[in-house]
Amino acid sequence: MTLAGVRVLLGVSGGVACYKAVALARGLLKAGAEVQVVMTAGATRFVQPDQFAAITGRPVYADTFTDVHRIVHVEVARQADVAIIAPATTNVIAKFAAGIADDLVSSTFTCLTVPTIVAPAMHTEMWLHPATQAAVDVLRGRGTIITGPGVGALAGGDEGPGRLEDEDVLLDAVHRAVGRPTIAEPHPLSGRRVLVTAGGTRERLDPVRYLSNRSTGKMGYAVAAVAAELGAEVELVSAPTALDAPAGVTLTPVESALDMHAAVTSAAPDADVIVKAAAVSDFRPAQVADQKLKKGTFGAGEGGTVVRLVANPDILAELGTRDDLDAVLVGFAAETEDVEAHGRDKLARKNLDLIAINDVSATDAGFGTDTNRVVILGREGFRHEVALTGKREVARVLLDLAAARLRS
Known part of the structure; x- marks a missing residue:
């Protein structure tokens, strides 16, 4: 009875996965919780409120105008110790993010001051839509716990990310x-x-200019966030990005490849898993000016300026040769042609355990997108292809594979 005395508010929105909310309510009760259910009108088309009422022993509310004098949405929110919305449809997630309160579930959400879990469930295309991803990011930024979605069978015979997480996962979240x-x-x-490393390093030319690349850090930040949610102690060594540090992660900010080399080589001996998702500059200017450079400073060519470059240390290759490391070493290969062949070569040359290869020339994957598709290769000949999905889902697959090697 590990939830004895805990008052759980269960919000149910209108998706095919509503039937799973019935099992969730029963699981919460078996764990000792008191469960109050609120539903959207759409949810009542899939599951009758009386079914929840029979299980919980409490009235179920599905209409803002029921018992108007009681102001139900305020009352049930105040009485809760924790709230979980399962399933959470695209529609209700968008409402939560925008602060729209036009039904009982969304009105109740705006009144909550307790830990709140949102468990998405929808078709893959809806989950991957930029508007849904932006709404989820907004909710995460406000402290809402997003659990799932899982990857698997969906309504209509489809398969992919968008499946409501299993009951044990949702109970664990509560x-x-x-x-x-x-x-x-x-x-x-x-x-x-x-x-974990993330972002694109910056190599200074002078106090104003630098050389860099298109990496936004989204993939590395997704890996760090998911690892922390799985209970790991996570250090994120990050080049400059526009992203907020994920909850529960220790952020070590760096700028250049040399900065990242120092931070990573210092932290690596204590790591069990190292995921190098950063886009580290291969070269840096041989000279860094103290003042802003003027045209022709380095010797003018026809219509331009010559800048001499020197090689940066190859952090990943160095880690692959260190005898003092006992970590699972995971790399990324951002390629534009002969993608898998180049990735396989990098896996071998740098002595990696796993490598995630992606085509960054694709418009729906790679730099700056919220989605990715990768081929994951292992040193023993393992190959696993991840179709287009969210970067968090890619991160989860990659971390599960790394964890399997850690155990072996």
């Missing part, structure tokens, strides 16, 4: 949110140290 012992088995990365 336990964590209220600080109670969890009932699910911990992930193999729980308590392990994960070192």
